[in-house]
Amino acid sequence: MSNALIDVRNVSRVYTMGARTLYALRDVTVQVKQGEFVSVIGPSGSGKSTLLNLVGGIDQPTKGEVWVDGTRIDAMGENALAIFRRSHIGIVFQFFQLLPTLTALENVTLPMELRGDGSKNRRERAEEMLARVGLAARMTQLPGELSGGEQQRVAIARALVNDPPILLADEPTGNLDTANAEGIVALLRELADAGKTILLITHEANLARAAHRSILMRDGQIVEQPLAAPAPAI
Ligand SMILES: Nc1ncnc2c1ncn2[C@@H]1O[C@H](COP(=O)(O)OP(=O)(O)OP(=O)(O)O)[C@@H](O)[C@H]1O
Ligand SMILES: [Mg+2]
Numbered sequence: 121m122s123n124a125l126i127d128v129r130n131v132s133r134v135y136t137m138g139a140r141t142l143y144a145l146r147d148v149t150v151q152v153k154q155g156e157f158v159s160v161i162g163p164s165g166s167g168k169s170t171l172l173n174l175v176g177g178i179d180q181p182t183k184g185e186v187w188v189d190g191t192r193i194d195a196m197g198e199n200a201l202a203i204f205r206r207s208h209i210g211i212v213f214q215f216f217q218l219l220p221t222l223t224a225l226e227n228v229t230l231p232m233e234l235r236g237d238g239s240k241n242r243r244e245r246a247e248e249m250l251a252r253v254g255l256a257a258r259m260t261q262l263p264g265e266l267s268g269g270e271q272q273r274v275a276i277a278r279a280l281v282n283d284p285p286i287l288l289a290d291e292p293t294g295n296l297d298t299a300n301a302e303g304i305v306a307l308l309r310e311l312a313d314a315g316k317t318i319l320l321i322t323h324e325a326n327l328a329r330a331a332h333r334s335i336l337m338r339d340g341q342i343v344e345q346p347l348a349a350p351a352p353a354i
Contacts, residue, residue, distance in 0.1 A: 124151035124187075125285060125317045126175055131184030131194075133170050133340075144170040145181070146340040152319065154285065157312035159320045159328035162337030168321045169290055171337070175319060176209050176288050177201045189285060206235055210279030210287045214294040216271040218263040224250060224274045225259040231282050249277040253307060269300030276307065280316070287311065289320045293327060305330045 133145040145167045152158050160168045173179040174186050177193050186194040189208055193201060218227045228246040232239075239245075250259050253273040263271050272292055279287055289308065293301035305320070305327045312318045312332070320331060328334045336344035 123153070125154045125156075125189055126150070126152040126319070127185075127187035128171070128175065129185040129187070131171075131174060131181040131186060133167075133174065133179065134182040143340045145174070147184070148340070148342055150335060150342060150345070152317055154317050155312060155315050156333065157309060157318045157320070157331045159322055159331035159334045160337060161322060161325065161328045161334060162343075166337040167340040168337055170340075172288050172290050172319060172321055175286075176211050177205050178211075206231075206282060206284075208284050208286055210276075210282070210284045212272065212275045212279050212287070212289045212292045214291040216263070216268075216275040216295075218271055218274055218278070220263050223260050223262055224255060224266065224277075227263070227274055228277045228281050231278060235282060237282075246277070246281060249281045250274070252280075253277045267300065268296045269303055272296065272300070272304050273307070276304070276311075280311070285315075285317055287316050287318045289318065291321050291323065293322060293324070301327060 128148060128150045131145055131148045132143060135142045135144060148171060160171065162168055170179065174181055175188065181194050185192055191204065193204060196204065222230070225246055228249055229242055232242045232245065247259060250256060253276055255270060255273050255277070258266060258270060263274065266274065293304050296304065308318050308320060309330050322328050335342055
C-alpha cells in the first residue's frame with residue numbers, strides 16, 4: 121500500500137458497443153497525496169470524467185484497482201460504498217444541482233440529514249461552511265436568487281459539510297464567467313492549502329495552473345504529469 125490518499129492502479133474502463141470496444145481509460149495509474157490540489161486537463165472524450173467517477177465510486181473499472189484513504193473501493197458493494205462515499209468524498213459538477221425550492225442554508229444542511237446526523241449544531245455547521253465559501257450574507261436565499269458563482273459556492277459548501285477529506289470537481293467553472301471561475305478556483309486552492317485533497321477537471325489551462333500539479337489526458341491515457349510550477353495568485 122502507498123501513502124497516497126487517492127491511489128489509482130493500472131485502471132482501464134472499457135465500453136463494449138456491439139463489436140466495438142472503446143477504452144475510456146487505458147491502464148491509468150495516478151496517485152494523489154493528502155492536501156494536494158491536482159487539475160486534470162485534456163480534450164473532450166479523453167477520459168477525465170471517467171477517471172473522476174472511478175475515484176468517486178460512481179463508476180467501476182473494467183480492470184485495475186482504485187484505493188481511497190487506504191480502502192479498496194472498486195470491488196465494494198453498493199451499500200458499503202454509499203456509506204464510504206458519504207464520509208470520504210464530496211463532489212461538485214458543472215451544473216450546481218442545488219434543490220431549487222430550498223434555501224442555500226437548507227441545501228447545505230441536507231447531507232447532514234441524509235447521514236442521520238442528529239446533532240443540534242447541524243445548522244451552525246452549515247452556516248459555518250457557507251461563511252467559509254464567502255456566503256455569510258446569502259444564506260436564506262434560494263438558488264434562483266444567487267449568481268452562478270454563488271450557486272457553485274453553495275454546492276461546494278454542501279459537498280464539504282460532512283468534512284470529507286476529498287473534493288472532486290468536474291468542470292465546476294464550465295458554466296461561469298471568468299471572474300466567477302477564478303473565484304471558485306481560488307477557493308479550491310484555499311481549501312487544499314487548508315488540507316483538503318482536490319481533483320479538478322477543467323478545460324481552461326489558466327485555471328488548471330492554480331493547482332499544485334496538472335495531469336494531461338489524451339485518448340484514455342495520462343500523457344503528461346509535469347511537476348508543479350509555483351501557482352500564480354489569481
Ligand atoms: N456510458 C458510456 N458508454 C459508452 N461510451 C462512453 C460512456 N461514457 C463515456 N464514454 C466514452 O468514454 C470516453 C471518455 O469519456 P469522458 O466522459 O471520460 O470524457 P471527458 O474527458 O470527461 O470529456 P468532456 O471534456 O467532453 O467532458 C469518450 O469517448 C466517451 O464517449
Ligand atoms: Mg467530462
